[in-house]
Structure formats: structure tokens, C-alpha cells
Amino acid sequence: MPKSDKYAIGVDLGGTNIKIGIVSEKGTIIKKNSLDTLASGGPESVISQIKKGVKGILQKNKLKIQGIGIGAPGVVSTKKGTVENPPNLPGWEKVNLGKILEKEFKINVHVENDANVAAIGEMIFGAGKKLDSFIMITLGTGVGGGIIFNRKLFRGETGAAGEIGHMSIDYNGLKCNCGSYGCIETYMGNNYIIKRVAGELESHKDSKIWELINNDLNKLTPLIIHQAASLGDEFSVQAIKDLGVYLGAALASTANVLDVGTFIIGGGVAGFGDLLLDSVCEKTKERVLKPLSKRIKILPAKLKNDAGIKGASALVFYKS
Numbered sequence: 257m258p259k260s261d262k263y264a265i266g267v268d269l270g271g272t273n274i275k276i277g278i279v280s281e282k283g284t285i286i287k288k289n290s291l292d293t294l295a296s297g298g299p300e301s302v303i304s305q306i307k308k309g310v311k312g313i314l315q316k317n318k319l320k321i322q323g324i325g326i327g328a329p330g331v332v333s334t335k336k337g338t339v340e341n342p343p344n345l346p347g348w349e350k351v352n353l354g355k356i357l358e359k360e361f362k363i364n365v366h367v368e369n370d371a372n373v374a375a376i377g378e379m380i381f382g383a384g385k386k387l388d389s390f391i392m393i394t395l396g397t398g399v400g401g402g403i404i405f406n407r408k409l410f411r412g413e414t415g416a417a418g419e420i421g422h423m424s425i426d427y428n429g430l431k432c433n434c435g436s437y438g439c440i441e442t443y444m445g446n447n448y449i450i451k452r453v454a455g456e457l458e459s460h461k462d463s464k465i466w467e468l469i470n471n472d473l474n475k476l477t478p479l480i481i482h483q484a485a486s487l488g489d490e491f492s493v494q495a496i497k498d499l500g501v502y503l504g505a506a507l508a509s510t511a512n513v514l515d516v517g518t519f520i521i522g523g524g525v526a527g528f529g530d531l532l533l534d535s536v537c538e539k540t541k542e543r544v545l546k547p548l549s550k551r552i553k554i555l556p557a558k559l560k561n562d563a564g565i566k567g568a569s570a571l572v573f574y575k576s
Contacts, residue, residue, distance in 0.1 A: 264572035268564025271344030271397035279569035298347035325571030327373030371400025377567025382558035395525035500535020508543035522557025
């Protein structure tokens, strides 16, 4: 391991898990771990978990750490290091996460929106290395978005740009955690997918899902749905294709507004693979303005589950 390499800690703060890693400037993960977010306990509980994870990963480590980068959901002020109203972290009205962690670890801390962090990671280390402009979509507990334009992250006036998960595709739709209605997150978010599929399963007693969950709906996960689809279960295949229809509607509107035709899809729900991505591509092309249709490209993220960690670490090394 070259001594000239620089290292940072990347923290991927999710609604369900916190992933933490030591990453080199070249994007190599030296060490990583994961903890439960314990989101229901509020900011104090979550921050306690972050501190615990960072301390744990620093144990027996002699590398010189340049700083800590954090990808967090919600509206983030990069200058102040504040995280404001993240939809899937209860009680977080406005938390100065950067200042709290700088005081704890006596090191520079950089905080950025989690989807923006994933976009930076893909731009520097992943599927966006050769792209001038693209839009990153992260599918997990929530749905996030990050906009890369001419190799720069577009943050908007307050740092909130790219919140594609809260684009409404049905103004009379389900109420979202953000307070609005019919947001794409209410169709694509992990918990919403499980809830909707579970409700529809009652009418599909022949679905292979029942066997995979031993008739216990509490065991239903997106992974189970994917497994059933892989076994040829028609209900599961259609459920995944339907997700593509919903997301395609949102991406078409996004492409129309921004004139950007390439989307990189990542996050846990993206694990549905080509079945989902092909459906998204087809529906986006159908709905986008005709001059844009031929330019639409839907690419899988290359960094997979490490996008958040690598992107967060990049905040320490790169200025976007």
C-alpha cells in the first residue's frame, strides 16, 4: 500500500443502515462496516451510531485520515454542514451534523446530500467517468437524485436540487413522508414497494412469493420479489415492470426540464436488474419529448452498494 496515498472516511447515512468505510484517494476501500441507523430514536440515537461506527473503523488503523465525508438524506447545507428535514429520519428538523462530528473527532467533516454523494462517486470512480452530464437516481428506503452537469454537481440555490424522489406523478396519489402527494418515492421506495406488493398478493395465491416467504407477509422484501421473478413468477415480473412505468414517467419529465438524457440507476431496489432498467428505458423514451427520445440512456451504477461510501470520501478530496 503506497505511503503517498491519501485516505478519508466515507459515511453513507441511510434510513435503515449506516455504512462507513476508509477509502483511498484512488477509490479503493481499505476497510468498511455497517450499523443499524436506529432512525426511530431521533437525531441523538443516529448520531451516536455514526460516532460508534467511525470509532470502530478507526480502531487498529494507523493510516492518516484527511477528513470525513458524509452523505445524508434531506436538504443539506454544504457550507454549514446542516441536515434539514430528511423524510426518513424522524425528528431531524435541522441538525448541524458537521459541527457535531468535527467536535467529536477533531477533523474536517464535509456533509452533502446522499444522492449527490452517489452522483459524485459515479462521476469520479464509476459509470459516469467518461460522461460530461448525467442524472443519478438512488433507489432504496427513499428515492434520491443527483445532477451532474459539465462534470460539476448542480446543487441549486440552497443545495436541494435533484430531489427527484419528490416529483409528483399523481397529485391525488398517496401521501409521502415529505408531506406532498403522489411523489415517485411513494411508488419506488423500499417500504412502499413491500406494502403494495403485499396488498396485491392476496389476489395472487399462485405466486411463488408465498412459498419463498413461507406464507408470512412479514418476510416479504424486494429481494424476495426479485427471486420470485427470476423463477418466472408472472406476478413478480409484472410488479417490477410496473415500477419501471412509474420511474419512467418521472425521468421523462426530468429529461424534458433539464435536457439531460443519461440516467445512472443505483441503490438496493436497482438490484431488480435489467427487468427494471429495460422497463424504465422503454417508458422514459415513450413519454419524453420526441427530439430527446433517441438520447435516453439508462445505465446501471457501477459502484453498487459502495457508491455512498466512495462518493462521501470523495467530498474530502475533490471539489465539484
